[in-house]
Amino acid sequence: MIEDKADYSEIAEVYDDARPSDAPHLAWWFAKIAGVGRLGPGKRLIDLGCGTGRWTIPLAKRTGCEAVGVDNSKEMLAKAREKDREGQVTWVLGDVERLEVEPESFDCALMSLMMHHLEDHGAAFREVFAALRPGGALLIRQGTLAQILRDPVHRFFPEAVAIDRRRTPFRSEVEWWLQEAGFDPVEAEEFKQTSYPSNERFLKEMRLRVCSVLRLMSDEAFEAGLRRLTRYARTHPEDSSLRQDLFTLFTARRPG
Numbered sequence: 001m002i003e004d005k006a007d008y009s010e011i012a013e014v015y016d017d018a019r020p021s022d023a024p025h026l027a028w029w030f031a032k033i034a035g036v037g038r039l040g041p042g043k044r045l046i047d048l049g050c051g052t053g054r055w056t057i058p059l060a061k062r063t064g065c066e067a068v069g070v071d072n073s074k075e076m077l078a079k080a081r082e083k084d085r086e087g088q089v090t091w092v093l094g095d096v097e098r099l100e101v102e103p104e105s106f107d108c109a110l111m112s113l114m115m116h117h118l119e120d121h122g123a124a125f126r127e128v129f130a131a132l133r134p135g136g137a138l139l140i141r142q143g144t145l146a147q148i149l150r151d152p153v154h155r156f157f158p159e160a161v162a163i164d165r166r167r168t169p170f171r172s173e174v175e176w177w178l179q180e181a182g183f184d185p186v187e188a189e190e191f192k193q194t195s196y197p198s199n200e201r202f203l204k205e206m207r208l209r210v211c212s213v214l215r216l217m218s219d220e221a222f223e224a225g226l227r228r229l230t231r232y233a234r235t236h237p238e239d240s241s242l243r244q245d246l247f248t249l250f251t252a253r254r255p256g
Contacts, residue, residue: 025193029141030058036251037108037137039063044106046070046131048096048124049114053080053089059110060088068101070094099127106131112141115174116167117212125181125252134256138183139249144171147190147246152202156232157225159217174250183252196243199233 033055039045041064047056050069057080060067067089071077077091084091094100096111097120109128118124128138143151145168154160169177171188178186196202206226209215214222233242 025195026058028193030055030062032249033110033139033141034059034063036249037110037139039065039108041065043108044068045108045110046101046106047110047112048128049111049117050080050091051076051114053083053091055110055112056080056089057084065108068092068106070096070099072096097124097127099131101131103130104133107133107136109136109138110141111138113143115140115142115169116164121169121174121177122180125177125183129181129183129254132254134254136254136256138178138252138254140174140252141247141249142174143246144169144174144248146170147248151245152229152242153206153211153213156229157214157217157221159221159225160213163213163216171248174248178250178252181252182254184255186250186252188251189249191247191249193245193247194240194243195245199237199239199242202242203230203233 033039037045039059043063043065045056045059045063045065045067047053047059047067047069050056050071051073053069056067056069059065068091069077069080069089070092071080072093072095074093077093080089080091092100096114097118109132115121125138132138145164148154148164148168149161154164175186175188196205205211206214206229209222217225233239
């Protein structure tokens with residue numbers, strides 16, 4: 001049986017190479033998250049599943065907020081500390097489902113592309129709810145199951161479908177878990193973005209195998225899918241769907 005936990009000790013070495021932090025769409029997301037999360041001087045942000053600090057560091061710099069990054073991978077946090085040359089962020093090795101933080105101590109919590117790594121979504125959202133101050137917001141940036149099943153990874157790597165059906169929720173499930181945790185209101189916006197300038201740039205990321213679901217399949221399945229994807233991308237350079245991503249931004253507030 002394939003385990004649903006990717007080994008980030010390997011992914012950490014190539015993670016930022018496959019996700020350039022200066023991509024144009026990231027600036028838009030930083031502004032969106034800062035606005036919706038009401039971030040600014042005197043506010044506290046906790047980035048859950050922060051990885052290499054790809055979101056944490058720019059948000060702290062842009063908004064002047066106090067930021068804490070939490071991740072359960074020592075290797076990803078080591079990369080984050082290397083990048084945080086000015087020491088703007090507090091980096092914590094920890095588990096999102098068992099947060100060790102003071103109650104009501106943050107104004108905003110962020111989860112970006114990490115919800116599929118959770119084992120108990122309800123427990124995680126209850127932990128975040130307790131960590132937020134009244135009026136604070138949990139922002140979740142995620143492709144829902146309905147969205148990702150249409151993307152190139154799941155079209156050309158059929159093994160990815162079975163894996164992500166086990167670990168990625170539908171939009172309605174996320175909304176229900178958030179409401180059960182006590183969040184009110186809970187809102188969701190869907191976005192489409194062009195993440196890559198060319199099919200070749202997209203193929204470069206796929207070869208690095210940074211997407212966690214690609215690490216969870218066998219090497220044989222990965223190589224077969226990569227051959228199918230490469231052949232299609234090079235014979236259909238006009239197909240922009242390979243370069244696009246679909247996301248949902250959930251905004252859940254703690255009443256207060």
